[in-house]
Amino acid sequence: MSKSFKTFLKHTAKDYHNQSVNPPVVRASTIIFKSMQDIRKTQKKAKKDPRGGHFDYGRQGTSTTHVLQKILTQMEESYHVFLTPTGFGSVFLAIFSVARPGDEILVADPVYSPTRLLTQDFLKEFDIKTVFYNPHNLKTLEENINKKTKLIFVENPGSNSFEFQDLGKIISVAKKNNILTAIDNTWATPYFFKPIKLGFDMSIVSATKYYSGHSDVMGGSLAVNKKVFKQVQRADKITGLRLGPDDAYLITRGLRTLDIRLDKHEENAKKIAAFLSKYKNIKLLYPYKKDSFNFRMWKKYYSGASGLMGLKIKSKNKNSVIKFVNALKLFGYGYSWGGFESLALHQDTREQGNRKYLNLAKDEHLVRLHIGLEDPKDLIEDLRQSLKFIK
Numbered sequence: 501m502s503k504s505f506k507t508f509l510k511h512t513a514k515d516y517h518n519q520s521v522n523p524p525v526v527r528a529s530t531i532i533f534k535s536m537q538d539i540r541k542t543q544k545k546a547k548k549d550p551r552g553g554h555f556d557y558g559r560q561g562t563s564t565t566h567v568l569q570k571i572l573t574q575m576e577e578s579y580h581v582f583l584t585p586t587g588f589g590s591v592f593l594a595i596f597s598v599a600r601p602g603d604e605i606l607v608a609d610p611v612y613s614p615t616r617l618l619t620q621d622f623l624k625e626f627d628i629k630t631v632f633y634n635p636h637n638l639k640t641l642e643e644n645i646n647k648k649t650k651l652i653f654v655e656n657p658g659s660n661s662f663e664f665q666d667l668g669k670i671i672s673v674a675k676k677n678n679i680l681t682a683i684d685n686t687w688a689t690p691y692f693f694k695p696i697k698l699g700f701d702m703s704i705v706s707a708t709k710y711y712s713g714h715s716d717v718m719g720g721s722l723a724v725n726k727k728v729f730k731q732v733q734r735a736d737k738i739t740g741l742r743l744g745p746d747d748a749y750l751i752t753r754g755l756r757t758l759d760i761r762l763d764k765h766e767e768n769a770k771k772i773a774a775f776l777s778k779y780k781n782i783k784l785l786y787p788y789k790k791d792s793f794n795f796r797m798w799k800k801y802y803s804g805a806s807g808l809m810g811l812k813i814k815s816k817n818k819n820s821v822i823k824f825v826n827a828l829k830l831f832g833y834g835y836s837w838g839g840f841e842s843l844a845l846h847q848d849t850r851e852q853g854n855r856k857y858l859n860l861a862k863d864e865h866l867v868r869l870h871i872g873l874e875d876p877k878d879l880i881e882d883l884r885q886s887l888k889f890i891k
């Protein structure tokens with residue numbers, strides 16, 4: 501029987517051997533075998549089938565991490581998924597798997613600020629040059645391609661500014677020029693958009709966010725196609741960037757309800773967007789307004805939207821915008837997102853990063869909201885009473 505992915509998420513990874521509905525947490529550094537022949541047999545199998553879950557040492561994982569890899573590989577419709585201890589570890593692994601001294605990489609201007617630091621500053625020390633392109637003008641991407649260009653690194657939508665790019669166009673430009681592609685797909689997850697299916701070679705998700713969903717664990721996933729599998733496998737082995745079994749278990753547990761939570765985050769976020777769209781001093785950075793380029797690009801590739809949005813607030817009084825954020829009672833102030841709770845952050849220059857194409861006027865301020873799973877009526881009331889502080 502072919503099952504829908506929603507059903508698959510609920511029924512997968514049962515442990516019939518131990519009669520438990522969830523997989524066991526197998527913690528191991530040493531993995532014990534019955535004999536030397538048994539060790540060699542497992543090593544042979546691992547060589548022949550590197551995706552198959554044959555382990556001879558704990559750093560390679562255990563059945564607990566393998567279960568999570570199998571679920572994510574199916575969700576991503578990818579060739580394989582590598583797991584890292586943080587989402588940023590997956591960003592690092594993707595880039596260091598393929599970029600080498602003398603190479604150039606093209607990076608979307610609005611990437612997550614640590615990704616920007618890695619590509620803009622750190623890669624220089626390895627003689628890898630980074631050029632940032634304008635996400636709204638893909639000519640800036642094409643103009644900067646040359647023989648040395650190895651990788652195009654996309655984040656969609658842009659971090660904090662939520663620009664949506666024409667992803668199909670990026671892939672066709674990359675393929676025409678024989679350049680590899682990677683995308684940070686944390687905002688949507690493959691539940692709403694499957695990058696490998698569209699043609700990306702690598703797709704990153706910070707499992708810290710919606711996969712785990714409960715703000716209590718960190719992790720990352722890097723889905724790959726067959727073309728880059730061997731390169732990433734080699735780097736994965738050498739860097740030792742591996743996820744531990746307890747974290748893998750929590751992420752697997754979170755995935756059971758990923759669909760339900762994301763559907764509800766979207767439903768709540770759309771209600772909040774409808775409410776905020778009535779405020780003339782606020783520009784919503786969320787795929788809500790149907791006649792915009794962002795909306796069209798979102799609609800073209802995505803089946804849904806998650807709960808993270810930006811507000812561009814026009815005010816000559818920055819402190820009044822901070823007052824608005826501080827007046828919120830149901831939104832916590834803190835980094836990360838993707839958990840069940842609502843969060844708010846005033847985005848200062850540090851979060852905005854050193855961007856060329858942010859298009860933020862002096863009297864415009866960025867606020868990021870993560871819309872959680874609370875009753876949206878309460879969230880709207882909270883916003884209504886707090887927005888009064890903006891002057």
Ligand SMILES: Cc1ncc(COP(=O)(O)O)c(C=O)c1O
Pocket residue numbers: 586587588589612655659684686687706707708709718719720836837
């Ligand atoms: C878009 C995006 N990618 C990657 C990361 C990094 O993930 P982690 O915090 O799990 O390292 C974050 C974290 O905020 C993020 O927002």
